[in-house]
Amino acid sequence: MEFEQDYIMRMIKSIVSFFIKLITGKSDTVYELPSDGLYTPCDDIFARILSLADGGKINEAENLLYANVEPDSKDYLLMGLTFYSHINEYTDNFLSDHNYSRQEIQDGIIAFAKEFTIDEMNSLSLYQTLEEML
Template identity: 40%
Template structure:
């Protein structure tokens, strides 16, 4: 339990630090600017959040990695928002859907590494 709380806080801190350094934001958050004209990234974000809410966590993460493009920095912002949102679920929800805090941390590290950011 204590280790899970520590991992949860670590994930939050990594997201906040990267959001501030890279995007000038207080927290990792993906914003849809034009709701009438959704970009491909906007549509992907909506799809991923829906999948997370439906408990399709592994499928959502796989979908994220299919689309991550290191040449497009906004995709890193989307990945940070994805893992931040995932980190907000409680341990029971994650366990019920075969996922863990450790996997969130590993996924966050892997996503940032694709963009040339080594967290370890």
């Protein structure tokens, strides 16, 4: 069982990395908050989402993420993917204790990515391929 969960965590990490590389052309880019504390509206939302999730309110964090989607913004897409990557690092016990699962992370990545009109992501039946991989 533990091996299976580790495998799922690695798959999620790979999918997020794939999306980020597709969007930015870089393999190590994640959405980061500025160290000077001067937040953009996107930064503010991201900070609130992380705070909710880290406090165990993962579903509320995800709802806030979706409530603020800007479908033409690569920053918001990167923020969402970073959120899913972040919650993927939680332990299985933490996720379970807060009514969330790895399957929901996988489903969330696909559903969130579908909110965006990024040309690179709409080609080659990418979503279907990712759903099959997960």
